[in-house]
Amino acid sequence: MPETTDRGARRLAFGGDYNPEQWPQSVWEEDVRLMREAGVTMVSLGIFSWALLEPEPGVHDFGWLDRILDLLHENGVRADLGTPTVSPPAWFYRAHPDALPVTREGVRFAFGSRAAICHSNPAYREAAARITTALARRYAGHPALAMWHVHNEYGVPVSACWCDTCAAHFRRWLGDRYGTVEAVNDAWGTAFWGLAYRSLDEIDPPRLTPTAGNPAHQLDYRRFADDTLRENFRAERDILHRLAPGIPVTTNFMTALSQCDTVDYWAWGREVDLVTNDHYLITDGRRTHVNLAMAADLTRSVAGGAPWLLLEHSTSGVSWQPRNPAKSPGEMARNSLAHVARGSEGAMFFQWRQSRKGAEKFHSAMLPHAGTDSRVWREVVELGASVASLASVRGTRTVPDAAMLWDWQSWWAQTLEWRPSEDHDARERADAFYETLYDRHLTVDFAHPEADLSRYPLVVVPALYLASEETGRNLRAYAEGGGTLVVSYFSGIVDEHDAVHPGAYPGVLRDVLGLTVEEWSPLGEGETVGITGPGGASLTGDVWSEFVVPRGAETVWTYADGPAAGRPAVTRHRIGDGTAWYVSTRLDAPALDTVLGAAFEDAGIDPRGELPRDVELVRREGDGGTHLFAVNHTGHDAKVPLEAPGTELLTGERADGHLAVPAGTVRVVRLDDRGGPGSGLGA
Ligand code: GLA
Ligand code: ZN
Numbered sequence: 199m200p201e202t203t204d205r206g207a208r209r210l211a212f213g214g215d216y217n218p219e220q221w222p223q224s225v226w227e228e229d230v231r232l233m234r235e236a237g238v239t240m241v242s243l244g245i246f247s248w249a250l251l252e253p254e255p256g257v258h259d260f261g262w263l264d265r266i267l268d269l270l271h272e273n274g275v276r277a278d279l280g281t282p283t284v285s286p287p288a289w290f291y292r293a294h295p296d297a298l299p300v301t302r303e304g305v306r307f308a309f310g311s312r313a314a315i316c317h318s319n320p321a322y323r324e325a326a327a328r329i330t331t332a333l334a335r336r337y338a339g340h341p342a343l344a345m346w347h348v349h350n351e352y353g354v355p356v357s358a359c360w361c362d363t364c365a366a367h368f369r370r371w372l373g374d375r376y377g378t379v380e381a382v383n384d385a386w387g388t389a390f391w392g393l394a395y396r397s398l399d400e401i402d403p404p405r406l407t408p409t410a411g412n413p414a415h416q417l418d419y420r421r422f423a424d425d426t427l428r429e430n431f432r433a434e435r436d437i438l439h440r441l442a443p444g445i446p447v448t449t450n451f452m453t454a455l456s457q458c459d460t461v462d463y464w465a466w467g468r469e470v471d472l473v474t475n476d477h478y479l480i481t482d483g484r485r486t487h488v489n490l491a492m493a494a495d496l497t498r499s500v501a502g503g504a505p506w507l508l509l510e511h512s513t514s515g516v517s518w519q520p521r522n523p524a525k526s527p528g529e530m531a532r533n534s535l536a537h538v539a540r541g542s543e544g545a546m547f548f549q550w551r552q553s554r555k556g557a558e559k560f561h562s563a564m565l566p567h568a569g570t571d572s573r574v575w576r577e578v579v580e581l582g583a584s585v586a587s588l589a590s591v592r593g594t595r596t597v598p599d600a601a602m603l604w605d606w607q608s609w610w611a612q613t614l615e616w617r618p619s620e621d622h623d624a625r626e627r628a629d630a631f632y633e634t635l636y637d638r639h640l641t642v643d644f645a646h647p648e649a650d651l652s653r654y655p656l657v658v659v660p661a662l663y664l665a666s667e668e669t670g671r672n673l674r675a676y677a678e679g680g681g682t683l684v685v686s687y688f689s690g691i692v693d694e695h696d697a698v699h700p701g702a703y704p705g706v707l708r709d710v711l712g713l714t715v716e717e718w719s720p721l722g723e724g725e726t727v728g729i730t731g732p733g734g735a736s737l738t739g740d741v742w743s744e745f746v747v748p749r750g751a752e753t754v755w756t757y758a759d760g761p762a763a764g765r766p767a768v769t770r771h772r773i774g775d776g777t778a779w780y781v782s783t784r785l786d787a788p789a790l791d792t793v794l795g796a797a798f799e800d801a802g803i804d805p806r807g808e809l810p811r812d813v814e815l816v817r818r819e820g821d822g823g824t825h826l827f828a829v830n831h832t833g834h835d836a837k838v839p840l841e842a843p844g845t846e847l848l849t850g851e852r853a854d855g856h857l858a859v860p861a862g863t864v865r866v867v868r869l870d871d872r873g874g875p876g877s878g879l880g881a
Pocket of ligand 1: 350351510516548
């Protein structure tokens with residue numbers, strides 16, 4: 199029965215992308231009947247419907263969307279209504295072929311897929327504003343409307359365009375940012391290789407060059423491209439805010455570091471009313487649930503710790519990898535509820551009904567080709583009930599144990615040409631540090647390097663090559679104030695223009711780490727170095743070594759061999775009331791765990807060693823109560839200690855002392871309200 203007509207969903211969201219335009223209207227009745235059976239509360243609609251909504255330039259056909267929205271409303275399903283601006287119609291491109299984007303190599307993409315857009319193109323901008331305005335006018339008051347879904351996944355698959363329109367737009371952007379061409383020349387270091395410009399008019403996008411291009415030029419182009427996408431998001435958002443006040447506006451992010459690296463989500467998180475994210479499991483031999491947890495933690499952090507919403511994931515296999523395995527029984531629910539544990543206000547999928555035609559017909563869906571007599575459908579119905587039982591989670595916040603610094607711009611800088619070693623990979627370092635903390639059952643917030651870190655007992659810094667002076671001051675103040683910092687090599691080296699900070703490495707982090715680095719000596723392919731530490735223990739590093747000179751820091755681990763034999767490998771600096779560790783080689787996760795173990799002691803963190811590997815424990819706290827999520831990714835039943843008694847929400851059973859978490863399942867305990875803080879995980 200309808201239960202969402204108040205426009206404020208009282209439940210966690212459950213549903214998916216709904217593309218009814220693929221199906222005759224006779225199917226729609228079955229869709230809504232099955233949505234009710236599965237407990238669907240919301241669908242994302244109209245994301246790719248421009249060609250249907252505006253079949254001729256300026257001529258709108260809203261009839262089908264009216265009918266489907268009414269039908270959804272009658273069945274208690276709310277709409278996350280798309281602006282279809284990621285998929286302009288064929289007629290638009292016939293009139294404006296220059297709205298198709300151009301690659302760095304100078305090739306213009308063709309119509310025939312989606313997201314082929316030059317975001318600087320004025321005709322595109324006008325057309326997008328017109329269709330957005332028309333939709334907002336028509337549906338602002340529709341009772342099914344829950345929120346607006348602008349565009350789709352800005353930044354993929356096209357992150358930037360190198361056409362002449364973009365070139366002109368880039369020059370304007372440079373003018374706004376730098377004022378004069380002299381300032382650009384100075385920031386970019388164009389004195390090197392004779393790249394000086396006499397006027398902004400001489401500057402082009404960093405198109406294909408015979409050898410390494412100017413790094414600052416390339417870095418600014420990434421910023422420009424990201425800003426340009428955000429200009430277009432803001433333009434649509436402002437129209438929607440004006441014409442449909444009170445309806446939240448979102449656009450679906452893809453925060454997983456393996457899935458979209460082209461936009462700066464710190465900046466995007468500030469622009470949306472609600473952060474939403476899409477997450478897909480990548481089959482690359484690694485532990486997918488760790489990657490999922492990391493993406494969810496990053497999404498929550500981009501939302502400033504506030505609840506967010508998982509807008510897309512898959513019920514089973516995807517269709518765009520070389521090999522696309524089906525999810526195992528129970529895996530979908532574990533994925534969904536692991537996102538909820540880390541702050542999502544529900545679990546949504548791509549897509550509701552599996553397509554028969556088009557590019558994604560082999561991508562799994564809530565209602566698969568196999569129909570309702572299928573494992574996927576039965577698990578979807580079961581998950582719908584589980585999600586419904588978690589209503590008290592709404593509005594609560596995930597509680598972090600530690601923070602990891604992350605900055606997309608620093609990552610961009612580390613992927614530019616001609617670095618000390620092509621084996622160094624900033625993302626790989628972030629993954630390794632995250633995995634180490636995950637395996638200690640610590641919940642991680644990500645933080646911008648200039649953010650206030652004082653609430654965290656431990657802050658790890660995987661590879662922060664590009665770091666501002668403000669970052670240096672921030673990290674020093676954090677450590678002096680009693681924090682424990684762990685910094686990995688190749689951090690603190692350059693400023694925002696990729697210019698090396700004056701003096702010895704590691705630039706802005708010299709003081710806080712109490713050391714300098716005279717020279718790097720990256721290792722050969724497959725080469726390893728031994729390091730020895732407390733009690734004669736030994737560990738192995740690879741990829742990187744360097745010549746560290748302690749200047750206040752103590753040496754805890756020493757290189758046993760390799761180019762830096764006899765020199766410090768891992769150091770510890772007491773500074774103010776805190777401690778700053780430095781790790782100068784690439785350690786794998788077990789070795790990192792050994793080194794981080796000592797930092798946990800400095801930080802006073804109890805890393806829950808008694809819990810089994812691959813059993814996640816995450817807390818959400820707030821007005822709805824304290825919720826403890828236990829996700830068992832293993833094939834064995836597990837037991838989790840409880841500090842306070844509570845009710846397990848998925849089974850309705852009471853839990854006291856210990857919580858049983860059967861193999862492959864999730865359990866969520868709402869701890870009894872004891873009238874104060876402090877209830878929770880047993881020591
Ligand atoms: C992305 C898109 C969806 C769909 C899914 C699955 O997340 O937003 O439209 O293509 O991937 O492939
Ligand atoms: Zn362009």
